[in-house]
Amino acid sequence: MSVTSVLRQRLGERLVTTDDDGFADARKVWNAAVSTQPAGIARCADAAEVSRAVHAARELGLPLSVRAGGHDWAGRALRDGGLVVDLTRMRGVRLDTAGRTVSVQGGATAADLLTVTAPHDLVTATGVVSSVGMAGLTTVGGYGALIGRHGLALDNLLDADVVLADGTHVTAGPDDDKELWWALRGGGGNFGVVTRLRYRLHELPVILAGMLMFPVAEAAAVLAGYAEVVAEAPDELTVMCGFLPGPDGRALPFLCPFWSGTDRSAGKKAVDRLRSLGHPIVDQVVPMPYLGALAMFDGNVSAENHYLLRSRWFPEMSPAAAQALIAGADTLPSPYSALIINRFHGAAARVDPDATAFALRTPHQVAEVIAVWPPGETPDRPRAWADSVVAALDPVALPGGYPNLLGPEEDERARASYGPNLDRLLAAKRAYDPDNVFASAVPALL
Known part of the structure; x- marks a missing residue:
């Protein structure tokens, strides 16, 4: 049985392969110079489907990559002959006005988030381009227009749900898996697929x-x-x-x-x-x-x-x-x-x-x-x-x-950016992804 057949069994209609008419559009990222050809793209709708995709890639020995918001200039979201865990359909936003927090799915962009929060005069720290995905921005840093007043995007993150390299689901936050929580805020996608992020909101009518x-x-x-x-x-x-x-x-x-x-x-x-x-x-x-x-x-x-x-x-x-x-x-x-x-x-x-x-x-x-x-x-x-x-x-x-x-x-050069925090970050990588499943993450730590 071919790899494509096995993937189809595991992922069903969520899978797009090179044999499908929509493949060329499905593999596009922001940078048209990226020509990498994955074997399949798993267009996931929720964390359970993300877990199935991670399991399928590991069982078949396929390189794995993750596309969140899709604003990818360097082509890290695609790996030749690999399986893409595609979150671009996971763009849901849930607002808690009383608690002044907002939760977004892993594929949500800044525009997705702000379209829901702005009518209530509430915002969080984002980048400066509305089409950028919040997960990729936040897990590495998040410079933006509110950095002086409210910090980086990652400074406003309250907790996050992650599918790890073994397919298990965890929540990282101040009271849950503190080491993963520390590593996620700056270490990028090296530790798993971030399927939900919750942010602190600030009042800003204009x-x-x-x-x-x-x-x-x-x-x-x-x-x-x-x-x-x-x-x-x-x-x-x-x-x-x-x-x-x-x-x-x-x-x-x-x-x-x-x-x-x-x-x-x-x-x-x-x-x-x-x-x-x-x-x-x-x-x-x-x-x-x-x-x-x-x-x-x-x-x-x-x-x-x-x-x-x-x-x-x-x-x-x-x-x-x-x-x-x-x-x-x-x-x-x-x-x-x-x-x-x-x-x-x-x-x-x-x-x-x-x-x-x-x-x-x-x-x-x-x-x-x-x-x-x-x-x-x-x-x-x-x-x-x-x-x-x-x-x-x-x-x-x-x-x-x-x-x-x-x-x-x-x-x-990217690893040098972490200065005295690098050793702790490398230890977290070895703990959460010892087989380097997320090898194409920003930056590659192993």
């Missing part, structure tokens, strides 16, 4: 947010001013910066403030100070719903394009870091590519580094070097550009890097 874009000639002044602003910024103010392609294809410096405080006048002052750093040619900072703020970046994502990401952590926007970024912006390889700088500060920086697997708790910046090219073009020039930008940042970079932005060939 956020002052938007885009300020400046002329190319003002890039150095804008980045220098940004460094001064964020060095003394209150928790309520988180500012992204970087370079986005303008109408003529040249990269324009931008600032994207997020003011989450209740004092609207203080927020206006903060934004006015950012405006004063140059002469904005785009000024679209207005009060808006939190979900609307995330939607600002959704338009930059196309499932048809090919993507390659590089990343570095660095402590501050020093003159050397700014010079490296400006040089990279001057040689942008396509009108789709970008340089995005996220800020880590405030509440996130006050968490004890030992409290979660995520260890870097001092204020810092994280650079996303996003190289994009359309189908039919070669990746040589975008790849060379991305590599040159991070090489220029290396003299000022911190050890490691944000694992969600590092590729499989950078697993050693």
